[in-house]
Amino acid sequence: MLTDLPIRKIIHIDMDAFYASVEQMDNPDLKGKPIAVGGGGKRGVISAASYEARKFGVKSAMSGNLAAKLCPDLIFVKTNFDRYIEISKKIRKIFFDYTDLVEPLSLDEAYLDVTKNKKGNPSASKIAEEIRARILNEIGLTASAGISINKFIAKVASDYNKPNGQKTVNPEEVIAFLEQLDIRKFYGVGKVTAEKMYQKGIFTGLDLKQKSIDYLDKHFGKSGHYYYHVVRGIHNSEVKPNRIRKSLAAERTFSENLSSEVFMLEKLEQIANEVSRRLNKSKVAGKTVTLKIKYSDFTLQTRSKTLPYFISDRNILLETAKDLLFQETLNNSVRLLGISISNLNIELSKKSEQKSVSVQLKFEF
Template identity: 55%
Template sequence: MRKIIHIDMDAFFASVEQRDFPELRGKPVAVGGSGPRGVVAAASYEARQYGVHSAMPSSIAKRKCPHLIFVKTRFEIYETVSRQIRNIFLSYTDLVEPLSLDEAYLDVTENKFNLASATQIAKEIKARIQEETQLTASAGVSFNKFLAKVASALQKPNGLTVIPPEKAEALVESLPIEKFYGIGQVTAAKMHGLGIRTGYDLKQHSKEELIRNFGKSGEYYYYIARAQDDRQVEPNRIRKSVGAERTYAEDLETIAEMDEKLKPLAEEVAEYLTEKNNAGRTVTVKIKYADFTQTTRSKTFLSHIQSGEQLWQISKELLRTPFEPQLPVRLLGVSVSNLLSEEAENHQRYGFQLKFPFQRS
């Protein structure tokens, strides 16, 4: 039986800001843009008490909490702190799977200190994070990834929850389905329509029924309702795509404006690809309109793309395919997938390169 820890930093971006700027401590803080098109990237726990949360439009956040303090993002600082935390993880095990800057899975079944207790390791990691970064983290400990992820969210902030095998099924049965990792708001609403509100309700449905209603994800739901998850911690998970997007303070009305805004996005993506000595064959342009509807337009090539100029030209072409945007645009995004790194991984794993020459819209 494996020993898995999930570590999740508490309100990471906002906590870093409160750490670095003492005048923000104890106050409701939102990291992100405060303008009419701004979006909250992270909210402190003081702000969350007013209903402010990440991905919320800043205008709504201000209405919920009129004295909310907005601070600009400092990704270079967050990345530095994230590396510090990652080094702490790696001092215990090489089996570390980052999910983002502020959370990761660790497989400590075998570890560098030969400690038998995963709970003890989680306690030590939390203590070291607080000592070295002055930040707190919550930890979940269990025998698979799903349960460890669920556990880390049960006692936030600065919590430590252990789900042993003998308590796993009962706990999962009692959980509201909104607390299941991998079930978002849209899926939860659909489940409610089917009478599924808890893990127990989910468990009453057959695998075939769940697949019929939720596609391939239905099989995943079937097993997690039974506290089963065989996924391994993957320390070398290959990045599937590279992208950049922007929400604009004023809607883009003309195709010329949109072309101009696509250029820095293409250059940002190309700069990252060059830095990582990577390239990709599929280019995707994301368009979100003023009425919040959105679409993506993609094209896959036989050769790999890395150049910013080439990426910009392709993005402009996609913007016009099959027709130019018919409504004002509030957000544009450019991404590249089918990356060289992913193909190399497929070649190493399967002995051939997987090629999918397709175009989707």
Template identity: 60%
Template sequence: MNAADRKIIHVDMDAFYASVEQHDNPELKGKPVCVGGGQYGVVAAASYEARKYGIRSAMPGRIALEKCPHLIVVKPRFQRYKEISGQIRDIFYEYTDLVEPLSLDEAYLDVTENKKGISSANTIAREIRQKIFERTGLTASAGISVNKFLAKVASDYNKPNGQKTIHPTQVLEFMEKLPIEKFYGIGKVTANRMHELHIFNGADLKARSEQELTTLFGKSGKYYYNVVRGIHENPVRPHRIAKSVGVEETFWENLADEESVFEQLKTLSKELETRMLKKNVKGKALTLKIKYRDFTQYTRSKSVEEFFSDFSRLNSIALELWKLRPYDRPVRLLGLSLSNLDSHGSKKVSVQLKIPFEDI
């Protein structure tokens, strides 16, 4: 199939975690809310009202409170977010099985050939967004185009609660006008470097040869050369081979005593066992992830000859790895993951996110 005939939708929930909290607690609606944070945490999500104060995800909570002293900080409820994410994903599957989740709150859909026989991807995106609102009370934004890169860029244009289509006849003109910092995959550091090279938009980027871009940016140079020309042929991948399986927990209050850590490692080991059974995988390498209150992070791993298969062994090795920690400080996150998986038991698992284009 010609790449220009594909119809890709990127659906992105609007301020997902914060919006769930505002929906479940109407008293929070219209107010600046952040999920996670506080004096010692990190913001997991911020409502649009909070974003007006410059508050963003991954921002230290103390800085968020300095920017907005009346900010409402709520504790994350990840099970609730997963529950709603599952409802949203069920809606996607009503239209296509080609769904590639990127996270709990966003996914790519290939609707070129869809279950409802709808020729317009625009119509599908509108229906999906409407169903999401009817079933969850939440809003979503969508981008529609011929590839994942363009759909991702488009979904950010009319947020919140909007959608944008980049028609194949508009791709080259759209890319030439696109500010370089709006390119998906170009972060702040790279954007600043490009500005120093007088590359401010797609037209400036397009003027550089592939060899020059590769010299300046390595392998990424070829990616930049292609996407500015609307070339991004990566298909929507609904399944990926699991290379690891893991669980982690960020704590509302930092763990200051070893007894609390032991209890959490016990819980994580049990959750990891459950996830192993669910995915039908076993692994030979267990990794403990520790993030301290000051945000420094360490990992410790141990490989064994026989596959981990039960809770007691997972917990025992997790405790051994804990003893190898670099120092004693309050802990804000613990995680356990298994790798070096049994290739026979490993399955293709879902990843925690093609019509005349006149009808797009």
């Protein structure tokens, strides 16, 4: 029941078309124009698109070739991650003026728990307004926000009035909000799952709510419990300031398909070097090495090996990746290779015990 939820005031801040907006901010000539960050070249993939480009159907993870067909006037801009990281740090500095409970999800979004905040402001909605105004005035970018009693609802709400808007879902509005919500808007329901739900007559939160937990477990596996609870407003995950990294990875898409393992070794070495650099920078090591192979027909294959010891050394990483590459014959020519390392030597924090308390429906948001 909703009345068993912990009392929290959660804000989800999501920057608007972050990479593209940074590029438009730094180059005024790009303002108001359809731009794509990344995606240049014969095999490029888009990292982000401006809202002007999105009107034509251009979006992240789309090939540059397709994007150019959809939007002939599309301007391609090279990615500049150093700049995006620089801006992201400035944004997070603003967050920490309000609370230390900040959980970044990526460079452009984060959860904030402002139940108890440094400003002593009882209104999470007003805090979100103030943060968004500061990001605009001090940095020059717009952000959207969702505000509610837990992370799930706050994240869904942040997408409601994009760009440059916010939505608050008060405690007494949670159930009605979730019941009328299109199932595609539920965080964690991707395109494939949405299609599967449609086939079973599940189109809204209300439809989902009418399914038993046994039914959802049967048809959606371990995600069934998650769907059953979130549609009832139950999502007790706390904002974790120090999120535990589960893996590190790097990958490369090639300008030409590679048809022989011999031609892939040089690429693997480059990828292994990058993964090792990231491991050493983060001061972690891992035991499980996974090789990712995407073929020319876009089918994906992964091969993994768990070592008896933790590694971060690029030579061991490379040799393990080579073993995985030669483990079996390739199905086709290859367009992408990636190496990831998981089972990291980071001590998992003990899960905090969840305490159930009554939600006060007049709780000020």
